Amino acid sequence: MHEDRETARVEAFSDGVFGIAMTLLVIEIKVPSHELVAAQGLAQSLVALWPSYLAFLTSFVTILVIWVHHHWIFALIRRNDHPFLYWNGLLLLFVTFMPFPTALLAEYLLHPEARVAAHLYTGTFLAISLAFDALWRHASRRLLAPNATIAKRDEAAQITKQYRFGPPLYLAAFGVSFASEAGSIALCLLLALFFAFRGWPGGK
Amino acid sequence: MHEDRETARVEAFSDGVFGIAMTLLVIEIKVPSHELVAAQGLAQSLVALWPSYLAFLTSFVTILVIWVHHHWIFALIRRNDHPFLYWNGLLLLFVTFMPFPTALLAEYLLHPEARVAAHLYTGTFLAISLAFDALWRHASRRLLAPNATIAKRDEAAQITKQYRFGPPLYLAAFGVSFASEAGSIALCLLLALFFAFRGWPGGK
Amino acid sequence: MHEDRETARVEAFSDGVFGIAMTLLVIEIKVPSHELVAAQGLAQSLVALWPSYLAFLTSFVTILVIWVHHHWIFALIRRNDHPFLYWNGLLLLFVTFMPFPTALLAEYLLHPEARVAAHLYTGTFLAISLAFDALWRHASRRLLAPNATIAKRDEAAQITKQYRFGPPLYLAAFGVSFASEAGSIALCLLLALFFAFRGWPGGK
Amino acid sequence: MHEDRETARVEAFSDGVFGIAMTLLVIEIKVPSHELVAAQGLAQSLVALWPSYLAFLTSFVTILVIWVHHHWIFALIRRNDHPFLYWNGLLLLFVTFMPFPTALLAEYLLHPEARVAAHLYTGTFLAISLAFDALWRHASRRLLAPNATIAKRDEAAQITKQYRFGPPLYLAAFGVSFASEAGSIALCLLLALFFAFRGWPGGK
Numbered sequence: 001m002h003e004d005r006e007t008a009r010v011e012a013f014s015d016g017v018f019g020i021a022m023t024l025l026v027i028e029i030k031v032p033s034h035e036l037v038a039a040q041g042l043a044q045s046l047v048a049l050w051p052s053y054l055a056f057l058t059s060f061v062t063i064l065v066i067w068v069h070h071h072w073i074f075a076l077i078r079r080n081d082h083p084f085l086y087w088n089g090l091l092l093l094f095v096t097f098m099p100f101p102t103a104l105l106a107e108y109l110l111h112p113e114a115r116v117a118a119h120l121y122t123g124t125f126l127a128i129s130l131a132f133d134a135l136w137r138h139a140s141r142r143l144l145a146p147n148a149t150i151a152k153r154d155e156a157a158q159i160t161k162q163y164r165f166g167p168p169l170y171l172a173a174f175g176v177s178f179a180s181e182a183g184s185i186a187l188c189l190l191l192a193l194f195f196a197f198r199g200w201p202g203g204k
Numbered sequence: 205m206h207e208d209r210e211t212a213r214v215e216a217f218s219d220g221v222f223g224i225a226m227t228l229l230v231i232e233i234k235v236p237s238h239e240l241v242a243a244q245g246l247a248q249s250l251v252a253l254w255p256s257y258l259a260f261l262t263s264f265v266t267i268l269v270i271w272v273h274h275h276w277i278f279a280l281i282r283r284n285d286h287p288f289l290y291w292n293g294l295l296l297l298f299v300t301f302m303p304f305p306t307a308l309l310a311e312y313l314l315h316p317e318a319r320v321a322a323h324l325y326t327g328t329f330l331a332i333s334l335a336f337d338a339l340w341r342h343a344s345r346r347l348l349a350p351n352a353t354i355a356k357r358d359e360a361a362q363i364t365k366q367y368r369f370g371p372p373l374y375l376a377a378f379g380v381s382f383a384s385e386a387g388s389i390a391l392c393l394l395l396a397l398f399f400a401f402r403g404w405p406g407g408k
Numbered sequence: 409m410h411e412d413r414e415t416a417r418v419e420a421f422s423d424g425v426f427g428i429a430m431t432l433l434v435i436e437i438k439v440p441s442h443e444l445v446a447a448q449g450l451a452q453s454l455v456a457l458w459p460s461y462l463a464f465l466t467s468f469v470t471i472l473v474i475w476v477h478h479h480w481i482f483a484l485i486r487r488n489d490h491p492f493l494y495w496n497g498l499l500l501l502f503v504t505f506m507p508f509p510t511a512l513l514a515e516y517l518l519h520p521e522a523r524v525a526a527h528l529y530t531g532t533f534l535a536i537s538l539a540f541d542a543l544w545r546h547a548s549r550r551l552l553a554p555n556a557t558i559a560k561r562d563e564a565a566q567i568t569k570q571y572r573f574g575p576p577l578y579l580a581a582f583g584v585s586f587a588s589e590a591g592s593i594a595l596c597l598l599l600a601l602f603f604a605f606r607g608w609p610g611g612k
Numbered sequence: 613m614h615e616d617r618e619t620a621r622v623e624a625f626s627d628g629v630f631g632i633a634m635t636l637l638v639i640e641i642k643v644p645s646h647e648l649v650a651a652q653g654l655a656q657s658l659v660a661l662w663p664s665y666l667a668f669l670t671s672f673v674t675i676l677v678i679w680v681h682h683h684w685i686f687a688l689i690r691r692n693d694h695p696f697l698y699w700n701g702l703l704l705l706f707v708t709f710m711p712f713p714t715a716l717l718a719e720y721l722l723h724p725e726a727r728v729a730a731h732l733y734t735g736t737f738l739a740i741s742l743a744f745d746a747l748w749r750h751a752s753r754r755l756l757a758p759n760a761t762i763a764k765r766d767e768a769a770q771i772t773k774q775y776r777f778g779p780p781l782y783l784a785a786f787g788v789s790f791a792s793e794a795g796s797i798a799l800c801l802l803l804a805l806f807f808a809f810r811g812w813p814g815g816k
Contacts, residue, residue, distance in 0.1 A: 009623055009683055011213055016424070016631030019220030022300055023228060024635060029304045031311050042317040046308075046324065060300065064293040071213055071289070085683070086808060089676040096634055096672065100641045104658075107643050113654040120658065196290060215417055220628070223424030226504055227432060233508045235515050246521040250512075250528065264504065268497040275417055275493070400494060419621055427628030430708055431636060437712045439719050450725040454716075454732065468708065472701045479621055479697070604698060 010088060011074055017092045018067045021099065025056050025063075028103035051109035055121075058185060059102040061192045062125065063095060066132065069195070076156055077139050087138050091131040094124060109181065118181035122174040125188055129166040136163055166195070214292060215278050221296045222271045225303065229260050229267075232307035255313035259325075262389060263306040265396040266329065267299060270336065273399070280360055281343050291342050295335040298328060313385065322385035326378040329392055333370040340367055370399070418496060419482055425500045426475045429507065433464050433471075436511035459517035463529075466593060467510040469600045470533065471503060474540065477603070484564055485547050495546050499539040502532060517589065526589035530582040533596055537574040544571055574603070622700060623686050629704045630679045633711065637668050637675075640715035663721035667733075670797060671714040673804040674737065675707060678744065681807070688768055689751050699750050703743040706736060721793065730793035734786040737800055741778040748775055778807070 029052045032045035040048075070091075101121040108117040140156050169191055177184035233256040236249035244252075274295075305325040312321040344360050373395055381388035437460045440453035448456075478499075509529040516525040548564050577599055585592035641664040644657035652660075682703075713733040720729040752768050781803055789796035 009627065009686075012216055012624055013627040013631055013679065013683075015213065015217040016220050016628050017635055019217055020224055020428075020632055020635040022296070023221055023224040024638070026228070026300055026303050027231075027639075031304070031307050034315075037312070037315070037317065042312060042315070042320040046320065056301075057297075060297055061293075064290075064296075067217065068286070068289050068293075071217075074213075082680070085680050086676075089673075089680075092634070092676075093669075093672055096638055097668075099638050100643075103643050108649070108654060111646075111649070111654070113649065116654040116658065216420055219417065219421040220424050223421055224428055224632075226500070227425055227428040230432070230504055230507050231435075235508075235511050238519075241516070241519070241521065246516060246519070246524040250524065260505075261501075264501055265497075268494075268500075271421065272490070272493050272497075275421075278417070420624055423621065423625040424628050427625055428632055430704070431629055431632040434636070434708055434711050435639075439712070439715050442723075445720070445723070445725065450720060450723070450728040454728065464709075465705075468705055469701075472698075472704075475625065476694070476697050476701075479625075482621075 007074065007077065007080055010080055010085065011071075014070060014088060014092060015067075017096060018063060018070070021095050022060055022063050024099045025059050025102055028052060028099060028106050029056060052106040054185065055102045055106040055109070058189045058192070059098055061196075062128075062188065063098065065192045065196050066091075066095065066128065069132070073136055073139060073159065076152055076159075084135070084138055087131070087135040091128065091135055094128045094131055097124060098128075105185070109185075114181045115177065118177040118184050119174070122170070122177045122184050122188060125191075126167070126170040126174045129170040133163055133167055136160070169194075211278060211281065211284055214284055214289065215275075218274060218292060218296060219271075221300060222267060222274070225299050226264055226267050228303045229263050229306055232256060232303060232310050233260060256310040258389065259306045259310040259313070262393045262396070263302055265400075266332075266392065267302065269396045269400050270295075270299065270332065273336070277340055277343060277363065280356055280363075288339070288342055291335070291339040295332065295339055298332045298335055301328060302332075309389070313389075318385045319381065322381035322388050323378070326374070326381045326388050326392060329395075330371070330374040330378045333374040337367055337371055340364070373398075415482065415485065415488055418488055418493065419479075422478060422496060422500060423475075425504060426471060426478070429503050430468055430471050432507045433467050433510055436460060436507060436514050437464060460514040462593065463510045463514040463517070466597045466600070467506055469604075470536075470596065471506065473600045473604050474499075474503065474536065477540070481544055481547060481567065484560060484567075492543070492546055495539070495543040499536065499543055502536045502539055505532060506536075513593070517593075522589045523585065526585040526592050527582070530578070530585045530592050530596060533599075534575070534578040534582045537578040541571055541575055544568070577602075619686060619689065619692055622692055622697065623683075626682060626700060626704060627679075629708060630675060630682070633707050634672055634675050636711045637671050637714055640664060640711060640718050641668060664718040666797065667714045667718040667721070670801045670804070671710055673808075674740075674800065675710065677804045677808050678703075678707065678740065681744070685748055685751060685771065688764055688771075696747070696750055699743070699747040703740065703747055706740045706743055709736060710740075717797070721797075726793045727789065730789040730796050731786070734782070734789045734796050734800060737803075738779070738782040738786045741782040745775055745779055748772070781806075 029049065032042070032049065036045050036048075101117070101124045105114075105117045105121045108114050111117075136159065140160055170188075173184050173187045173191065176187055233253065236246070236253065240249050240252075305321070305328045309318075309321045309325045312318050315321075340363065344364055374392075377388050377391045377395065380391055437457065440450070440457070444453050509525070509532045513522075513525045513529045516522050519525075544567065548568055578596075581592050581595045581599065584595055641661065644654070644661065648657050713729070713736045717726075717729045717733045720726050723729075748771065752772055782800075785796050785799045785803065788799055
C-alpha cells in the first residue's frame with residue numbers, strides 16, 4: 001500500500017512533466033505577422049508554417065508514445081528506489097528539453113543549415129531512448145514486484161526484447177540526419193508509429 | 205484494483221494536458237504596447253482586445269465541456285487497452301493544438317482575411333469532436349466494465365445517442381465559417397453551452 | 409468509493425489549473441533588455457522591476473490561499489454533480505485569466521493610467537471571490553456527505569460564516585482602486601493574508 | 613484514510629508546480645535569430661548558447677533534487693495542518709520564481725555585470741533551502757504519524773541531521789557569487805549532486 005502510493009507520486013509527477021512538455025510544443029507555432037499576411041495572404045502564410053506543424057506533430061507523437069511505454073512499465077513495477085527517481089529524472093530532463101530542438105527545427109528546416117537543426121533534433125531523441133533504456137534496465141532488475149506472476153515476468157522479458165531496438169534505431173535516425181534532414185525527421189515519425197504499434201501486445 | 209489504477213493514470217495525464225491547454229490560452233492575450241496606450245489610452249486599448257477575450261472564452265468553455273464529458277465517460281469505464289490510449293492521445297493532440305488557432309483568431313478576427321482564421325478555428329473543433337467520437341465508440345464497445353449494472357448500460361446508451369450530434373454540429377459550424385466568421389464563433393460558443401446543459405442528466 | 413474517485417479527479421484537474429496559473433505568473437517578469445542595462449546597470453534595472461515582483465507576489469499568494477480553501481471545502485464534500493463541475497469551471501476561468509491582469513499591472517503600475525490596470529486587477533479578484541462563493545453555496549447545500557458528522561456540519565457552517573466576508577471585501581478593494589491603485593493592491597495583499605490566517609481554525 | 617487523501621492532494625498540487633517550473637525553464641533557451649545565424653552559422657550560434665544550457669541544467673537538476681526530497685519527507689508524514697500548507701506554499705513560491713533568475717543568468721552570464729545575476733540566482737537557491745528547512749522543521753515536529761515506527765523516527769532524525777547542511781552551504785554559494793560568478797554556479801551544480809547522492813540511504 002505504501003509502496004503503491006510512492007510509485008503513484010512518481011507517476012503523477014512524470015505525467016505532469018510529459019503533459020506540460022507536450023503542451024508547450026504548441027508555443028513554437030508562431031502566429032504569422034501582419035507584414036507576412038499583407039504580402040502573401042493569410043492562407044498562404046499558414047501553409048508556409050508546415051515545418052512548424054511537422055515538428056509539432058513528430059515531437060507530440062514521440063512524447064505520447066514514450067508516455068504510453070512509461071505507463072506500461074510502471075504497471076509492472078510496484079516499488080521505487082532512489083536511483084530509479086534519478087534515472088526517471090534524466091529521462092524527464094531530455095523530455096523537458098524537447099520544445100527547444102522542436103522550435104529550432106521549425107525555424108530552420110528550410111534554411112541552408114537545416115542539417116545542424118536535424119542533428120540536435122534526432123540527437124535529443126537518441127538521448128531520450130538511451131535514458132529510457134537505462135530506466136528500464138534498472139527497473140527490470142531491481143523493482144519488479146517480488147511476488148510477480150509468471151505472466152508479468154514474461155511481459156517484462158518481452159519488453160526487454162523490444163526495447164533492445166530503441167537506441168540503435170534512434171542512432172540510425174541521428175546518422176541519417178547527416179545525409180538528409182528530411183529523411184531523418186520522417187524516420188523519427190515512423191519510429192514513433194513503429195513503437196506505438198509494436199508495443200501492442202496481441203491479446204490486449 | 206489494478207485496472208482502476210491504470211485508468212487513474214490516463215485520467216491524471218489527460219487532466220494535466222487539459223488543464224495546461226486551458227491555462228496557456230491566456231498567453232495569447234497580449235498586454236497592449238506603450239505606443240498603443242499613448243495613442244488611445246489604456247481603457248480603450250483594453251476594450252480593443254475584445255477578439256482576444258472572445259477567443260479565450262470560447263476556447264476555454266469548449267475545453268472545459270470536453271473535460272467534463274471526458275470525466276463522465278471515464279466514470280463508466282474501468283479498463284483501458286492500447287488502442288484506447290492512442291485514441292485518447294489523438295484527442296489530446298487536437299486539444300493541445302487549440303492555443304494556436306485561438307491566438308490566430310484573436311489576431312485576425314478584425315482583419316479582411318478573418319475567414320481563414322475562422323476555418324482553422326472551427327476546423328480544429330470539428331477534429332476534436334471527431335476524435336472524441338472515436339474515443340467513445342472504442343470505449344463503449346470494448347471497455348465498459350463486464351459487470352456493469354443496467355443503469356450504467358443505459359447511461360452508456362444515452363451518451364451514445366447524445367454524442368451522435370457532436371460531429372454534424374461542428375461540421376455545421378465549420379460550414380458557417382465560410383459564410384460568416386462571427387457567426388461561426390458564436391455557434392461554437394452556443395454549442396459548448398448546449399453540450400454543457402444537454403449532458404446534464406435529470407436526476408443528477 | 410466511486411464517489412470518492414470522482415471528486416478526486418475534479419481535485420486533480422483543479423490542482424493542475426491552479427498550479428499552472430501560479431507558475432505562469434513568473435513569465436510576466438521580463439529579463440531587462442541589454443539597452444536598459446547599458447543605460448542604468450543591471451542592479452538598478454532589476455530594482456526597477458519592483459512592480460513586477462509586487463504583482464507576482466500578490467497574485468501568487470492570492471491563488472495559493474484560494475487553493476488552500478478549495479482544498480478545505482473539498483475535504484468536506486464527498487460527491488459532485490454536474491452544476492458543481494461548472495461552478496468549479498467558472499472559478500477556474502477567472503483563476504486562469506489572472507496572468508493577464510497581473511502582467512498588465514506590472515507593465516502599467518508606474519504609468520499615468522495605472523488606475524485602469526488596477527480596476528481590472530481588483531475586478532478579477534472580485535470575480536474570483538464571487539465564483540468561489542457560488543461554488544461553496546452550491547456545495548454546502550447539496551454535496552455534503554449525507555452521513556456527515558456534527559463536527560463536519562459545524563465546520564461547514566463556520567466556513568459559510570467566514571466566506572460571507574469575501575465578496576464585500578473584494579468589492580471594497582475594487583472601490584479603493586478608483587481612489588488609489590497602490591492602496592488597492594496593498595489591500596488585495598492584506599486580504600490574502602487575512603484569509604490565510606482567518607481560515608486557520610484554532611485546533612488545527 | 614481521510615488524512616492520507618489530504619496529504620495526497622498537497623502532493624499532487626506540489627508535483628504540478630514542480631513539474632511546470634522545471635518545464636518552463638526550457639522557454640529561456642531562445643532559438644538563435646536569423647541575423648546571428650547569417651553572421652556566424654547555426655552550429656556556432658548554438659554553441660554560443662552554452663550559458664543557457666548551463667543555467668537550464670543547474671536549475672533543472674536542483675529542482676529535481678528538491679522534488680525527490682519533498683517526495684521523501686511526504687513519505688514520512690501522514691497528516692497536514694494549515695501552517696504546513698503555507699510553509700509548502702512558501703517553498704513553491706521560490707520554486708515558481710526560479711525561471712526568472714535562470715533566464716537572467718543565461719542572458720547576462722557573459723556580460724560585465726554577470727555578478728549581479730549570480731547574486732540573484734544563488735540568492736534564490738538560498739531562499740529555497742531556507743523554506744525547505746522551515747517546512748521540514750514544522751513537519752518533523754508536528755506531523756509525523758503518531759504511530760510512527762522506530763525505523764521511521766530514525767529516518768526522520770537522519771533527515772534532520774542532513775538538512776542542517778542545506779542553508780549554510782547555499783549561503784556559501786551566495787557568498788562565492790561575490791568573488792566569482794562561474795564558481796558560484798559550479799558550486800550550485802555540485803550541491804545538487806551532493807544532495808542527490810547524500811540523500812541516498814544505504815539500504816534503499
